[in-house]
Structure formats: structure tokens, C-alpha cells
Amino acid sequence: MVVTGGQRNDGAMMQDTLKDIYVPRPTGRPRTTPDTVMADRGYTSGVNREYLRDHHVKAVIPQKKNEIASRKKKGSKGGRPPAFDAEAYKGRNVVERSFNSVKQWRGLATRYDKLAVTYRSATVLHAILQWLQI
Template identity: 60%
Template structure:
């Protein structure tokens, strides 16, 4: 009876997309669904739906995820798991090159962690009082709307 919130945030920590799943769900499997939810309207032209980069933790480090992002021309800023590094080294020259990691860009991942911390300030979200997933997701979306309203209200 656990719940996991998968979210994508912009460069200022504001939520762009939210997907709620069961707690046993794999993070990497939900990446495509989270990226499909992103829609950023523009003043002119089509809405933007593809980020420049995905900054994620080691849970998203797999060949499937990296190929998925590469096919969509999205930069993957994801560190490798220790077992993946060991397997690559064990294979020697057949293991291939390690994927590049922009460590300076990876430091921006704290925006995601801070957005989760802000989200969990709501007691109802932190403890999951709602029985229905749709009601729980509505509370998460409402929290995202309030986050956006606060930051837009602060701009001159």
C-alpha cells in the first residue's frame, strides 16, 4: 500500500509533469511516461515537450534508459551504478566506453530533491491518507499549482 511520485521539474524546481504509481514500480520504467506528460506552452508556435537534458539518480542508470534518451536527442546526466561499472571493467575492451557524466550539471539534481521536500510538507501527501490514487494525484497536482503560483507571484 505504498505510493511513488514520479515527477519532472524545470531549472527552478517547478513541477512540469507528475505521474503517481504503486511503490513497487520501477523508476526507469516510468521515465517515458513522465517525459510524455511534459508540455510547456510558448507564446508562439508549438508547445515544448522535449527537455534538453534529464538529470536523474542511479535508479535510472540502464542501457535501455540511455538508448531511449539518445533516440530522442536528450542528454542523459545519470551516474552509473557500481555493478555496471564493475561489469564493464570485467569485460575489458569488449565492455565499451563508460557513458559521459557532466558532474557540474549533475549538481543541479538537488532541485528535484528540494521539490520532493516541498511536496512532502503537505501532511496528507506525506502520509497518504487518500484511498484513491486519483485523489492523491489531484493533491500532488494542486501542490504543483501552488508552487507555480508562488514563484510567478514573486516575479515583477
Template identity: 60%
Template structure:
């Protein structure tokens, strides 16, 4: 197994526990902070601490990956995971990717 260098996630995963787990495993987190968490930190003043690190350029890449998955899931077999074997699911993913690529050529 390999450890990821960075995790890109949306605001739903911006909890303190998630960030602490990633920090303990030496994984960088690029997760936008929720508005209520930012307001709470500002209300605490200097005791609120620094805001967590956020890389907007890396976060834009996450959006591109999510859109790609959304387009692949247009295929019913991928969206519902009819193929239970990993090899068949991977083959279905390849076919859907080729189909998507061919549609973009025309």
C-alpha cells in the same frame, strides 16, 4: 508538447534500455552509473566500451530540485494529492511555495 534537452535521474534509472531510449529520442542523459555496472564494464576490458557521459554540475542542480520538492511535500495536500483537478493542485503548489518562501524570509 516539447521534448526535454536533458534528463537528470538517479542510479535507479541507469539501465541500458533507458539510456538507449533517450539516445534514440536525441535526449541527453545525466545519470550516474551503478557500481556493479562500472565493475562489469571494467572486467570486460576494452570490449566494455566507454563509460556513459555524466555532467556532475548538472547533477548538482537535480539535487536542489529534489530538495525543493521534498520541502513542498511537507504539505499534506501535496504529498497525498487530495486535489484531483490539475488547477487546484497547481494552486495548492503555489500556496505551499509562498508559505515556504515566507518561512525563509523570517
């Protein structure tokens, strides 16, 4: 989990979040790169798409309406639209529901904590409780 200031754009933190992935395996090296990244329109920047392409990660991110209009306005020079798997994107509702669950915790929803480390510890505690389903 990466905790940033409330005014910080989430899309700018995608690379830092992906660099923190560390999934141990029964044998061999731990997994550090996902196969697919599903995200909302806030993560559709060219920088993020290029990073995912360079790391051979499939991006399931819809384009913003203004990006689509801008590309179409350029005509044939606008290029092809990025690939988008609409069927896979339907599974993103699980993530949205988990965020809604986090919002039920008053301290997390209102961000009363002054220190980022305190706020992060509360999010980790909530994730553990969710995982244990207590």
C-alpha cells in the same frame, strides 16, 4: 505528473513522464522534448539511456557502482562509459529539495489516499502552491 503504485519502479515510468511534456510557446508549436534529463541512479537502465539517445536528449545520469564494476570486469569488451556531466548534476539538488517540501504535507508523505486520482490532485495542488509560494 505520473502517479503509480508505491511498489512500482520509478525508472520504468520515465518514458511515460517524458511523453507528457507539453510546454506552450508564445509562437509556434509547443515544446515536447527536453534538452537534458537529470536523474538519479535509479534511471540508469540501458532502456532509458537508449530512449533518450533516440530522442536526442542529453542524459545526466550517474552509473550504479555495480554497472561500473561489471563494465570494467569485461575489460575492452565492456565498452566506453556513458557521458556524465558532473557539474550539471549538481543542479539536481533543486529537485531533491522540492521532494522534501512535498514530504512536509502529511497526506502526501503517508499516502493515505486510496485513489490515485486523489493523490495526484493533492500533488498538483501542492505544486501550484509551491509555484505561487504561498
